[in-house]
Amino acid sequence: MAETDQKVEHVESLFEAPPLAEQERMVEAVLFASADPVTLADLAARMPHGCEPRAALDLLQKRYEGRGVRVVRVGDAWAIRTAPDLGFLMQKETTETRKLSRAAIETLAIIAYHQPCTRAEIEEIRGVSVSRGTLDQLMELEWIRFGRRRMSPGRPVTYVVTPDFLDHFGLESARDLPGVKELRAAGLLDSRPMPGDGDLGDGDEEQDDLFEDES
């Protein structure tokens, strides 16, 4: 298509194509509004016949030189991006830090150790019900997300931790979470000897199984 169309366009452009300044406006608007970087072919397809997106793009790129945003090439497509020296404007935020509630941190911990994990399972482990708000908060923080539905009756949704979670806690993968034995060794678990101590290993095994899914 491109070959013949292009020729036709060139013929027509002698009569019809909008002025280059107008074409530049068009390219500007399309690059701004498009949800993805835009290729030259895409630009040509959108603009009236006879337009020369490449020339318009060059003009636009020059116009944005030294401005707060730039016209940059992404693969074989073009996009508008924040000037690199202003990246700090997208990061600087009023950081108000709050401590996560006990319910939230416990829920998060259970999901991290037992994922994929249904709400009912979290409740079983915590021994108290989990409020919708707690899960919503963790979702909003993007520390947990929905996993696959469990194939059990009612097909309950499961929760899993996200890459953001790993990022925040400096973990490579959820497997890196210390196991129950390490928790005890670190004095985090009550070290009182208990009957059935040997069973604790089970937890770890199960955990590994579950993580297989996610890796």
Place this chain on the structure above:
Amino acid sequence: MAETDQKVEHVESLFEAPPLAEQERMVEAVLFASADPVTLADLAARMPHGCEPRAALDLLQKRYEGRGVRVVRVGDAWAIRTAPDLGFLMQKETTETRKLSRAAIETLAIIAYHQPCTRAEIEEIRGVSVSRGTLDQLMELEWIRFGRRRMSPGRPVTYVVTPDFLDHFGLESARDLPGVKELRAAGLLDSRPMPGDGDLGDGDEEQDDLFEDES
């Protein structure tokens, strides 16, 4: 807080604030990066101390006059939007909005022009009852929201339009609604009680208040 902070900023600005041209770049970057309008307060918070986003905005707005994208005001916030004459290029981005019923459109207009407006007032103007679904639909679009309760018997809820509404229709404020001045001058925005009925007069004062708010 505002008072003292401002002073401090001014003092600092003598030494620290970046040149206005640089501030303009920053405002440009922030507005380009956001799909939603950004408030002046938000801009000020993100820019270095001593910046004057308002002055930078004016510069920026002028710079983009006649370009493919424009700097527009939405309430007390600012946004970059493509020029309306280039909408034809954006078929791919066009979002199909559910066609609104005549009842919904009229209800929206009544709320916009008469806000804050109770359901009874909408019904009085249209001469027909407002179905629950109509208000729900407008709420869902986030074009209207609940305003303050009216201080009249029964303390009915009122409806007002949202910044999203202004953004959607490209309005700087509710004062810029088409023909609002003429309608007001003609007394058509008054809530005039039926002769012989009790007065409903207190609506007006509040209404003015709200329009004041929007400026």
Place this chain on the structure above:
Amino acid sequence: MADSDQFEISDVLSVEERLAAEALIVDVDGFEGPLDLLLQLSRTQKVDLLKISILHLAQQYLVFVERAKELRIELAADYLVMAAWLAFLKSRLLLPPDPSDGGPSGEELAAHLAFQLQRLEAMRDAAAKLMARDQKGRDFFPRGIPEEVQRKRNVTYRATLLDLMQAYARVRTKDEFRPFVMDREAILSMEQALERMRGMIPYALDWADLSSYLPEGWELDPKKRRSATAATFAASLELVKQGQVELRQGGTFAPIQIKARPSGTSRS
């Protein structure tokens, strides 16, 4: 009264207007209430709403309602309420004012109706102008690739890995202690098993393995499992003897299954 109205109206209305009123009836579902209908009717007067004859309009409306009745079209109650009010208004406008009546005059009422019609029309126009404006997502567009990644982090929640592990340790500890509080000796007596099962039997409507009746947690530890299995089996035999349950086993060493015996049927 209806009769005299008819005469009077046929005097006042032209054929054209009556045809228009009939056409309106066909379309009755298209009206958004009586005020809307009045506004439509007022257009047939072909004058500015400010100069409209409310008396004339009231008559048009009453004709409309009469015609609807003749055609056996059921009008909603609010149309009839409006008709009654307009009939009242008409009489006020036509009769000389009664000085003993302190209520609003016909002119005041008519003026208010005219105001309502103007206001409704004004809102219609305003709505049309509003919808004719350039709209976001149709005529103008926001940024397609917003870069506000960090916006969400305005409120950051502090939680360290240590918090996380401590929290997990907390819930795990709680969990592990639970069964041992119940019984430290790893021995389940038949009495205990019997008491447990009595509570569960009414719900055992389907065959289920005996092992599923072991107390929670007891199936993990071999020692405890052994004791619990023996006690539960003994208890279930006791229940069979009492005629409360049935037992079955598919073959040697196959799982033993248990089910409540439906009351009133004999053992098979």
